[in-house]
Amino acid sequence: MKRFGWRRLVASSLLLMALLIKAGAAETRPQYGGTLRIAMREAPASLDPCDATQADSLARRNVLALIFETLVTLDDRGRLHPSLAVDWQFGPGNQRWQFRMRHGVRFHDGTALTAEIAASSLRTANPSWKVFAEGEAVVVELDHSDPDLPAELALTRNSIAKKNGGGKLSGTGPFHIEDWQAGKKLTLGAEENHWRGRAFVDAIEVEMGRNFHEQLNELELGRANLVEVAPQQGHRVAMEGGWVSSSQPMELVALAFSGDPKTANEKSLRSALALSVDRGSMKSVLLQGAGQPTASLLPNWMSGYGFTFSTDADLKRARHEREQVSTAPNWTVGYDANDSVARVLVERVALNAKDAGLVLQPTTAATADLRLVRIPLASADPWIALANLAETLGLAMPKPRGESGEDLYAAELALLAGQRIIPLFDLPEEYASCPVLNDWRPAADGSWRLDEVWMGKDRP
Amino acid sequence: MRHAIQNAFQSLKLSLVLFFFCSVPVGIAAATEWSGPAQQLAQKIVAVTGPGAVAVTVENRSSLWTKNVDAISGELRVDLEALGVRPAKPEQAAASAAVSLSENAQSCVWVAEIHQGAGASAVVMVSVPRGDNAGFAHESMPVSLRKIPLWAQEDRILDVLILEEDSAPRQIAVLDGEKVSIYRLKNGKWELDQRLGITHARPWPRDLRGRVMEAAAKDHLLDVYLPGVFCRSTASLPLTLNCRESDDPWPLVATAAASFPSFGGGPSVQPLGAFYSATRNFFTGALAPGVGKLSTVGKFYSAAALPREKYLLWLFAGTDGQIHLVDGVTDQAAKLGWGSDVASVKTACGSGWQALATGAGENAGNSGADSVRAYEIADRAPVPVSAALDFPGEITALWTEAKGDSAVAVVRNRETGAYEAFRLAAACSQ
Numbered sequence: 001m002k003r004f005g006w007r008r009l010v011a012s013s014l015l016l017m018a019l020l021i022k023a024g025a026a027e028t029r030p031q032y033g034g035t036l037r038i039a040m041r042e043a044p045a046s047l048d049p050c051d052a053t054q055a056d057s058l059a060r061r062n063v064l065a066l067i068f069e070t071l072v073t074l075d076d077r078g079r080l081h082p083s084l085a086v087d088w089q090f091g092p093g094n095q096r097w098q099f100r101m102r103h104g105v106r107f108h109d110g111t112a113l114t115a116e117i118a119a120s121s122l123r124t125a126n127p128s129w130k131v132f133a134e135g136e137a138v139v140v141e142l143d144h145s146d147p148d149l150p151a152e153l154a155l156t157r158n159s160i161a162k163k164n165g166g167g168k169l170s171g172t173g174p175f176h177i178e179d180w181q182a183g184k185k186l187t188l189g190a191e192e193n194h195w196r197g198r199a200f201v202d203a204i205e206v207e208m209g210r211n212f213h214e215q216l217n218e219l220e221l222g223r224a225n226l227v228e229v230a231p232q233q234g235h236r237v238a239m240e241g242g243w244v245s246s247s248q249p250m251e252l253v254a255l256a257f258s259g260d261p262k263t264a265n266e267k268s269l270r271s272a273l274a275l276s277v278d279r280g281s282m283k284s285v286l287l288q289g290a291g292q293p294t295a296s297l298l299p300n301w302m303s304g305y306g307f308t309f310s311t312d313a314d315l316k317r318a319r320h321e322r323e324q325v326s327t328a329p330n331w332t333v334g335y336d337a338n339d340s341v342a343r344v345l346v347e348r349v350a351l352n353a354k355d356a357g358l359v360l361q362p363t364t365a366a367t368a369d370l371r372l373v374r375i376p377l378a379s380a381d382p383w384i385a386l387a388n389l390a391e392t393l394g395l396a397m398p399k400p401r402g403e404s405g406e407d408l409y410a411a412e413l414a415l416l417a418g419q420r421i422i423p424l425f426d427l428p429e430e431y432a433s434c435p436v437l438n439d440w441r442p443a444a445d446g447s448w449r450l451d452e453v454w455m456g457k458d459r460p
Numbered sequence: 461m462r463h464a465i466q467n468a469f470q471s472l473k474l475s476l477v478l479f480f481f482c483s484v485p486v487g488i489a490a491a492t493e494w495s496g497p498a499q500q501l502a503q504k505i506v507a508v509t510g511p512g513a514v515a516v517t518v519e520n521r522s523s524l525w526t527k528n529v530d531a532i533s534g535e536l537r538v539d540l541e542a543l544g545v546r547p548a549k550p551e552q553a554a555a556s557a558a559v560s561l562s563e564n565a566q567s568c569v570w571v572a573e574i575h576q577g578a579g580a581s582a583v584v585m586v587s588v589p590r591g592d593n594a595g596f597a598h599e600s601m602p603v604s605l606r607k608i609p610l611w612a613q614e615d616r617i618l619d620v621l622i623l624e625e626d627s628a629p630r631q632i633a634v635l636d637g638e639k640v641s642i643y644r645l646k647n648g649k650w651e652l653d654q655r656l657g658i659t660h661a662r663p664w665p666r667d668l669r670g671r672v673m674e675a676a677a678k679d680h681l682l683d684v685y686l687p688g689v690f691c692r693s694t695a696s697l698p699l700t701l702n703c704r705e706s707d708d709p710w711p712l713v714a715t716a717a718a719s720f721p722s723f724g725g726g727p728s729v730q731p732l733g734a735f736y737s738a739t740r741n742f743f744t745g746a747l748a749p750g751v752g753k754l755s756t757v758g759k760f761y762s763a764a765a766l767p768r769e770k771y772l773l774w775l776f777a778g779t780d781g782q783i784h785l786v787d788g789v790t791d792q793a794a795k796l797g798w799g800s801d802v803a804s805v806k807t808a809c810g811s812g813w814q815a816l817a818t819g820a821g822e823n824a825g826n827s828g829a830d831s832v833r834a835y836e837i838a839d840r841a842p843v844p845v846s847a848a849l850d851f852p853g854e855i856t857a858l859w860t861e862a863k864g865d866s867a868v869a870v871v872r873n874r875e876t877g878a879y880e881a882f883r884l885a886a887a888c889s890q
Contacts, residue, residue: 030667031779077566078566079566104663197663197666197667198665300562302565304562304569305571305585307571308560406585409585
């Protein structure tokens with residue numbers, strides 16, 4: 001047997017050991033217990049997943065995903081996975097879909113999940129669908145072909161929720177509601193018998209309606225473990241030693257016109273505006289390097305072809321387009337008065353437009369010729385995301401839906417050809433967390449997956 | 461009714477056998493991997509430009525390695541020339557094609573932006589499934605660890621038992637939360653022999669762990685340990701598996717002392733069991749029968765036995781973050797910066813037994829990938845004796861194999877999300 005030269009080995013190894021320990025604690029298995037405290041800007045008044053009156057946001061979706069579950073889920077690559085449904089089949093033409101339900105799942109009020117309850121929940125969320133239970137399966141029958149139906153069922157609004165007699169909502173998710181002060185604070189407790197196992201943390205407290213500044217204060221004072229960070233602040237927070245993590249870009253910032261261009265002149269003016277926007281300087285100065293300039297609807301990480309849409313300003317061409325029209329109207333451009341980033345972006349757009357000979361008047365009024373909009377992408381599935389964007393912007397999604405990347409590209413081209421929207425930036429969701437929060441990393445699509453995080457003494 | 465996407469895992473699972481992923485954009489990927497897509501893209505370009513002089517540029521906008529970019533560029537140029545395209549400088553060309561090797565979340569996307577004269581541009585593209593890459597680091601250390609791929613699948617792998625082997629494993633049992641799958645190597649490919657379902661009344665805890673072990677008694681083949689559940693198979697193929705609720709202790713080493721040989725003339729490794737929590741991810745600390753005078757230790761995640769000349773030293777990776785060295789009389793705790801999983805392997809180097817411990821990957825940056833390193837425990841002080849063996853994600857299981865000379869590690873690949881099981885073998889490197 002070979003023997004080591006122990007003295008030499010020990011001496012050389014002591015340095016290595018010191019380096020190893022200094023490099024940070026090794027990965028450890030998750031520990032149970034503790035309360036996770038989160039702060040967020042959104043202040044939803046309702047936890048009903050299919051309440052269409054509530055503004056859609058990634059934060060709201062993530063909170064609801066703690067309480068409610070869908071039949072299927074999408075991972076951050078847009079791949080489908082079973083959830084409350086264990087498998088699924090479709091009939092000819094993708095018009096009839098059958099989802100076989102998982103056994104042994106219970107709502108937080110103790111009721112067993114059945115195909116009837118799931119079908120009823122889906123009918124509430126989608127009144128135009130024909131949804132019914134057939135044995136242990138939920139069947140969805142459509143009057144049109146929809147190959148994306150499973151991905152659509154992964155959307156938060158299609159979460160399975162049960163209302164009891166008093167109108168109280170119950171879900172099957174990893175956490176149950178312990179206390180709910182609408183728009184202010186939500187307290188959740190870990191569901192001991194969740195079908196995927198009890199979550200590691202005992203409870204989650206969500207403080208709502210906190211602006212970015214308040215959230216960072218909460219984190220620094222140790223009152224919150226996880227907070228949102230404004231895109232333009234992420235770099236600074238990281239430089240100051242904060243733990244910052246971000247999703248892939250999941251929010252589109254764009255200028256949206258209120259209607260279609262009615263004349264050739266109006267088309268020329270819209271082209272002039274689109275060509276005048278200097279996204280590069282906006283990114284470096286106003287967004288402090290955050291976000292990705294874009295001229296496409298879907299971010300490049302989702303489509304793979306976003307770079308083919310030029311984001312460069314072309315003032316020469318912009319002026320040429322403007323000069324095709326003798327008299328240009330003054331446009332009002334609206335933005336959310338509570339959104340400081342929107343204000344500075346709109347002001348810069350107005351300056352760029354002025355260089356091209358256009359007059360834009362920023363306003364916080366409810367009506368305007370065009371608005372700066374921030375639209376969270378609905379899904380990591382590019383077709384679902386594009387269809388949802390079109391719906392949000394009031395655009396008609398081209399049909400039929402294709403399968404290939406070229407089909408997706410063609411659909412996006414068709415949506416942009418209407419000149420209703422000028423994409424500006426794709427923004428990621430950024431978060432800062434405290435060192436005791438382990439296994440925290442937002443998914444590419446911005447999903448929190450807080451049932452997998454755990455509270456420890458040190459970050460591994 | 462036509463059968464469609466029946467459980468996305470199922471279809472993917474079989475395609476992941478032994479890491480033959482759909483495509484691997486690393487140096488080992490054969491140029492032929494790119495031939496089909498390159499040909500398709502060439503055809504699409506020529507459908508727009510027609511034959512003649514075309515200025516073609518290729519730019520990499522993806523995570524493809526340079527050598528692969530070169531290979532793809534070469535394939536594309538050959539295919540274009542075969543279709544009548546003559547490479548030309550931009551000022552001499554009738555058209556230009558700017559090819560970008562891009563990617564999205566699911567696939568590589570190769571895009572050609574085509575310009576002809578002052579006319580409008582056209583965009584054509586093809587999609588190619590993505591793969592993953594890997595890296596290695598070497599240090600000069602007394603023990604070298606190597607990992608041998610065993611199996612990969614989408615479902616969380618809890619343990620892999622090698623049932624039959626010659627120079628390489630020929631039959632394996634793969635344990636996940638719902639089944640034990642028996643695979644046999646036939647003509648270089650793993651084929652499913654049998655799938656044995658596991659019944660359990662209660663939901664599994666998160667961070668599920670379990671063991672599949674060859675039975676000590678000859679009246680059956682397999683013992684399966686899961687939180688609150690014990691399963692026993694029949695003796696020969698085709699097997700059946702009978703599961704019941706149980707709080708029986710899990711063996712910390714193979715129950716047959718003969719299959720876990722002692723070192724030199726020292727004591728044999730006596731079977732030791734430990735009770736595992738039915739609702740959590742750790743052992744409760746109660747031992748059966750115990751280590752010397754100690755019948756309980758603190759709650760722990762994993763344990764490793766290191767035979768010594770006159771006694772047996774046990775390492776317990778406690779839930780308190782410390783490694784407890786227990787010799788039957790004392791329990792000495794130390795903060796070593798190790799992970800939660802320890803195992804031991806018998807080698808021909810040093811004292812003959814080394815501890816394996818998980819840790820943060822050294823080349824993983826902030827990706828959360830883990831590594832395994834071998835240690836000698838000299839005078840209760842661990843000394844690293846191998847380089848860190850990096851894995852492509854976090855290690856979710858590390859168990860000593862029955863023969864004691866190797867271990868099984870399971871890792872969740874950070875890129876693919878799939879679980880990959882490896883055998884860890886140790887060899888003397890000096």
